[in-house]
Amino acid sequence: MINKFLYPNGGSETYIFKLGDYLKSQGHEVQYFGMEHEGRCVGNAVNAYTSDMDFHGGSKLSKLTYPLKTIYSSEARKELRLVLDDFKPHILHINNFNYQLTPSIILEIQKWRKEGHDCQIVFTAHDYQLICPNHMCNNPNSGENCEKCLGGHFLNCTKGKCIHGSTAKSFVGTMEATFWKWKGVYQYIDTMICCSQFMKTKMDSNPLFATKTVAMHNFVDKVEWKDTTKKDYILYFGRFSKEKGIHTLLKVCKELPEIQFVFAGTGPLENEVNQISNIKNVGFQTGKSLEKLIREARFTIYPSEWYENCPFSVMESQMYGTPVLGANIGGIPELINVGKTGELFGSGSCTELKKKIESLYRNKELTQQYSSNCKEIAFDDIDTYVKKLMDIYKGSNKEGRKVYAKEQ
Numbered sequence: 001m002i003n004k005f006l007y008p009n010g011g012s013e014t015y016i017f018k019l020g021d022y023l024k025s026q027g028h029e030v031q032y033f034g035m036e037h038e039g040r041c042v043g044n045a046v047n048a049y050t051s052d053m054d055f056h057g058g059s060k061l062s063k064l065t066y067p068l069k070t071i072y073s074s075e076a077r078k079e080l081r082l083v084l085d086d087f088k089p090h091i092l093h094i095n096n097f098n099y100q101l102t103p104s105i106i107l108e109i110q111k112w113r114k115e116g117h118d119c120q121i122v123f124t125a126h127d128y129q130l131i132c133p134n135h136m137c138n139n140p141n142s143g144e145n146c147e148k149c150l151g152g153h154f155l156n157c158t159k160g161k162c163i164h165g166s167t168a169k170s171f172v173g174t175m176e177a178t179f180w181k182w183k184g185v186y187q188y189i190d191t192m193i194c195c196s197q198f199m200k201t202k203m204d205s206n207p208l209f210a211t212k213t214v215a216m217h218n219f220v221d222k223v224e225w226k227d228t229t230k231k232d233y234i235l236y237f238g239r240f241s242k243e244k245g246i247h248t249l250l251k252v253c254k255e256l257p258e259i260q261f262v263f264a265g266t267g268p269l270e271n272e273v274n275q276i277s278n279i280k281n282v283g284f285q286t287g288k289s290l291e292k293l294i295r296e297a298r299f300t301i302y303p304s305e306w307y308e309n310c311p312f313s314v315m316e317s318q319m320y321g322t323p324v325l326g327a328n329i330g331g332i333p334e335l336i337n338v339g340k341t342g343e344l345f346g347s348g349s350c351t352e353l354k355k356k357i358e359s360l361y362r363n364k365e366l367t368q369q370y371s372s373n374c375k376e377i378a379f380d381d382i383d384t385y386v387k388k389l390m391d392i393y394k395g396s397n398k399e400g401r402k403v404y405a406k407e408q
Contacts, residue, residue, distance in 0.1 A: 001032045001093050002080075004100035006049070007039035011312070012096045012126040015218065017042065019093075019389075022382050031087050033080055035100055048082040050075050053100050070099040071176045077108040084112045091393050094123045094189070103180045110188040120395055124193040127309070130186065131206060133157040133173030136243075138306045141165055143242050145307055150205040154178050191392050195310035196331025202307070214392060217334070218310045219385035223319040225375055228295040230368070233260040233280075234361065235297035235322070237290065238313055240267030245303030245327060245347065247272075252354045253279055259361055264293055294320045298367050299360055302326040305348050310335070318342070318377045323370035325356055340373045 001016045008014070020030045020042065032042040036049035043049070050073065092109050109121055127135040132149050139146045139160050148156035154177040156162075163169040180186070189212060194200040197215045204210040240246050246269045253261050257278050264285040273281050285293060294300065300317040301324075308330035317324050318341050326332045327347035336342040343360065345352040360367055380388075 001030060001042075001095070002097060002101070002105065003032070003034050003095040004097055005037070006032055006034040006042050007037050008041070011218075012124075015124065015126070016093075016095055018219075018382065019386075022386060026386070029087075031083065031089070033083050033105075044083045044087065046082050046086045048079040050079055050101060069102075070172060071102060071179055072104045073100075073102040074104070076101045076105050080105050080108050081112065084109070084117070088117065090119050092119055092121045094121065096126055096129075098129050098176065102176075103183075103185045106185045106188050107183075113188075120191070120393055121189045122191050122193065122392055123189045124195070125199060125203060126195070128199070128202060128307070130209070131203060133170070133177045134162040136306060137202065138243060143305075145305075147202075147205075149177070150202065152177075152181050152206070154181070190395060193389075193392065196334055198307065198331040198334065199309050216385070216388060217315075217331075217380060218312070219382045220312065220315050220319065220379045222381050225321065226295065228321060230298050230364075230371070231296045233262045233297060234357065235262050235264065235293055235300045236303070237264040237285065237293065237300065238302075240265055240269040240273055242269070243304065243306040245305040248305065248348055248350055248353060249301060249303045250276060250279075251350050252357065255350075255354055256357060259357065262293065262297070264290060291320060294322050297322050298364075299323045299325055299342070299370070301353075301357070302332060303345075303347075303353065304329060304332065306330070308332050315377075315379050318374045319379065321371050321374045323360075323367055323374065325353075325360060335379075337373070337377075341370055341377060 001020050003012055003016050005013055020032065023030050031044040033044055034049060035052050037052050053069065097103065097105060106121065113119060128137045129135045133154055134140070134157060137145055137147060139162055141161055146160065148160070154174045158167065158170045158174045161167055161170050163173045187208060191214055192203060192209060192212045194203055194213050194215050195218050200213045200215040203213050236249060238244055240263070250272055253276050259278060261279045263273050263279055263281045264283065266284045273279055282293070294317055300322055302311060302314050304311070304327050310331050314324050314326055314332060314335045324336055324342035326336050326342060326344055328344040329347035333344055336344065338344055343356055345356045
């Protein structure tokens with residue numbers, strides 16, 4: 001398992017840790033490669049890792065060398081080779097690697113393969129990094145979704161200042177993407193796993209990737225079904241930020257003062273959330289407290305305005321028996337059985353969102369039926385996911401790429 005962070009940091013780390021543990025339980029041997037860090041909780045037998053890279057600190061000299069290190073890392077190649085020679089893996093499962101590990105690791109794996117080692121290179125795309133230098137297909141300055149870099153037109157990243165609003169950082173992103181396109185490094189990846197059919201369509205805009213992609217929704221833990229008495233509130237749980245559609249949702253909340261909303265989360269728009277009288281902000285929640293909030297809500301809202309891939313929140317809500325009103329964007333529609341376990345509205349549309357909220361809130365019988373229908377939800381658990389993954393690991397999916405994600 002290759003991932004730049006080997007400590008709990010986000011979704012890709014949760015993915016590799018759970019997947020690695022499960023594979024070990026099935027008798028496979030698993031080791032990890034990535035950056036060294038004080039919080040590292042997995043590793044490899046020879047203790048070979050790249051140096052921790054802190055883009056926000058360090059000396060002036062290190063900051064000057066970072067642009068080169070984020071494009072190509074001879075250290076990553078050298079350290080990875082130590083692991084390859086010792087462990088001799090049959091599968092190299094790559095996850096997030098750009099900037100800290102760099103695609104140079106793929107060159108080292110290919111060199112190792114040419115020396116007579118038979119192994120598959122599998123890549124799980126957790127974001128749009130290989131087709132968009134800022135990972136999101138969204139311009140952070142305008143807030144608009146953007147596909148200008150698709151097809152390899154990466155200079156648009158610099159023109160739009162798409163990385164942290166900085167021309168310099170965006171130029172480095174452009175250089176990184178352009179260099180590796182020119183080197184043709186991604187041809188050596190055998191299979192690219194996309195966590196939604198939507199993401200697959202975007203990845204397939206690159207003709208090379210189109211021959212390698214497979215759509216597979218992420219796995220989720222099994223959840224015990226409980227018949228729960230619903231309370232009269234609508235729940236949003238997640239980050240309070242613009243790309244999540246919070247501005248649109250807040251505007252609608254103001255226009256529906258008779259309806260109680262509960263927000264669970266944190267983020268840059270927290271002050272705006274706290275200023276609306278019919279919103280109860282309970283802060284960031286996890287575990288049993290979050291589960292109770294979800295189970296008791298009439299329905300949840302997922303109003304995102306960027307190209308979400310496979311949002312766990314949408315799956316989690318339905319697994320706990322609570323229907324979802326989701327924005328019709330990205331991979332969200334693939335996760336909702338429309339008219340059975342939830343409904344969709346036009347992303348960014350205040351008018352449509354307001355109309356849908358009013359309609360669902362007034363019709364308790366309908367939302368209760370949607371809730372009951374959630375009992376039939378069958379997202380892949382890790383057992384099912386790994387069965388599909390084994391086909392990929394064995395290379396048996398090369399003839400005609402499968403779409404494992406549910407299609408609407």
